[in-house]
Structure formats: C-alpha cells, structure tokens
Amino acid sequence: SYELTQPPSVSVSPGQTARITCSGDALPKKYAYWYQQKSGQAPVVVIHEDSKRPSGIPERFSGSSSGTMATLTISGAQVEDEADYYCYSTDSSGNHGVFGGGTKLTVL
Amino acid sequence: EVQLVESGGGLVKPGGSLRLSCAASGFTFSNYSMNWVRQAPGKGLEWVSFISYSSSYIYYADSVKGRFTISRDNAKKSLYLQMNSLRAEDTAVYYCARDTPPFNIAVLGTDYWGQGTLVTVSS
Numbered sequence: 001s002y003e004l005t006q007p008p009s010v011s012v013s014p015g016q017t018a019r020i021t022c023s024g025d026a027l028p029k030k031y032a033y034w035y036q037q038k039s040g041q042a043p044v045v046v047i048h049e050d051s052k053r054p055s056g057i058p059e060r061f062s063g064s065s066s067g068t069m070a071t072l073t074i075s076g077a078q079v080e081d082e083a084d085y086y087c088y089s090t091d092s093s094g095n096h097g098v099f100g101g102g103t104k105l106t107v108l
Numbered sequence: 109e110v111q112l113v114e115s116g117g118g119l120v121k122p123g124g125s126l127r128l129s130c131a132a133s134g135f136t137f138s139n140y141s142m143n144w145v146r147q148a149p150g151k152g153l154e155w156v157s158f159i160s161y162s163s164s165y166i167y168y169a170d171s172v173k174g175r176f177t178i179s180r181d182n183a184k185k186s187l188y189l190q191m192n193s194l195r196a197e198d199t200a201v202y203y204c205a206r207d208t209p210p211f212n213i214a215v216l217g218t219d220y221w222g223q224g225t226l227v228t229v230s231s
Contacts, residue, residue: 001170031216031217033217033218035153037153042203042221042222042223042224043153043203043221045217045218048208048217048219049217054219084152086152086153088153088155088217088218089217090214090215090216090217094214094215094216095158095167095214095215096155096167096169096215097143097145097155097158097215098155099145099152099153099154099155100152101152102152102153
C-alpha cells in the first residue's frame with residue numbers, strides 16, 4: 001500500500017525556520033495537504049494543494065512540492081506552533097487517502 | 109460558518125456494530141464529497157472512507173473494507189458510517205471531514221473537520 005514518510009520529530013528555537021518533509025512516490029502527480037493538530041484538538045489544514053494557505057493561517061506557514069517530496073516551512077516558528085503536523089495525499093489512483101506518520105514539532 | 113458534528117460513538121464489544129453520524133451545516137452539503145478519518149489513542153491519523161457528493165463513488169481503506177459502509181443523505185445534510193464486525197484495533201476517535209473542492213469524484217484533500225466521536229471496542 002502507498003505510504004507517505006515524515007520525520008518523527010523536528011525541533012527549533014523560537015524565531016528559527018522549521019521545515020517538515022513528506023516523501024511519497026505519487027507526489028509528483030498528487031497534491032499534498034498539511035494539517036496541524038494540537039493536543040486534544042481536531043486537525044486544522046494549514047496548507048492545501050501543495051502551497052495554498054487558507055484564510056486565517058499565519059503567513060509564516062508555507063508549502064512547496066518538488067518531485068517526490070513536499071515540504072512544510074514555518075518561517076520564524078512561534079511557541080504556539082508546537083503541534084503534530086501531518087501530510088496527506090492520495091495514491092496514484094485517487095481512490096485512497098493517505099496520511100504521513102506525523103511530525104512532532106517542538107519550539108523551545 | 110462550516111460546522112461538522114459527529115455523534116454515535118461509544119463502547120461496543122468486539123464483533124459488535126455501531127453507526128456514526130455527522131451533521132453538516134454552513135455550506136451546501138450536496139455539493140461536497142466527504143470522508144471519515146480516524147485516530148487511535150496516541151497514534152496518527154488514518155483515512156477510512158470517502159463518498160462523493162452524489163454517492164456515486166465510494167472508497168474504503170483496506171483495513172475496513174467489507175466491514176464498514178459509508179453513506180449520506182443530502183436532504184438531511186448528514187453523513188454516516190455503519191461499522192460492523194468491530195475489532196479492538198478500530199478503537200479511535202472518528203472524524204468526518206469535508207473533501208475539497210466541490211463536485212470532485214476522487215479523493216483529493218480535506219478542509220473542514222468535525223471534533224470527532226470516540227469509539228471504544230472492548231469486552
């Protein structure tokens with residue numbers, strides 16, 4: 001079955017840039033979405049269709065995709081950005097959704 | 109304001125059944141495909157199932173295929189998940205999530221999520 005691979009954890013100091021990667025064979029042809037999940041809360045989309053930022057999401061969140069890798073970048077990470085981040089995409093058929101394993105972002 | 113409210117979770121014995129519901133408001137429900145996504149305690153997110161806006165296209169994760177059935181009632185603005193032959197590994201918070209953009213017939217991506225309903229499968 002199709003898989004998306006993320007690093008388990010990323011750690012940065014406040015104000016630094018955090019980058020979270022997501023790799024998958026179908027990413028050259030399928031959009032990546034990024035979700036932020038804080039403890040005890042439902043996930044919130046922070047990036048859709050590789051690089052589009054929904055209204056209400058701070059500008060420090062950006063996304064990109066090249067080849068088999070999608071990247072979520074948080075420029076000037078804040079303490080309130082500490083959360084689990086999941087990438088999401090679909091397999092090449094478009095019949096199955098797939099989440100990456102999640103990345104725990106620590107900002108301290 | 110888009111709202112998705114799940115209900116129907118609870119404690120059920122292995123082999124039992126449960127039906128989850130998701131009530132939608134704040135958007136034209138009949139225009140949007142929908143998904144169920146679950147999250148086991150302390151674990152990551154797992155996509156479960158997709159149903160297109162007109163119910164013509166339905167997909168399941170391999171882990172639930174043959175046991176779960178997704179359906180919708182556009183007149184009632186509601187999404188459902190009938191879960192049969194439940195196993196301990198089905199224990200999770202179940203979220204309904206709106207797929208985007210409208211009128212898509214393939215799994216693409218979700219924008220709005222509900223707060224989830226907890227399903228516990230245990231004897």
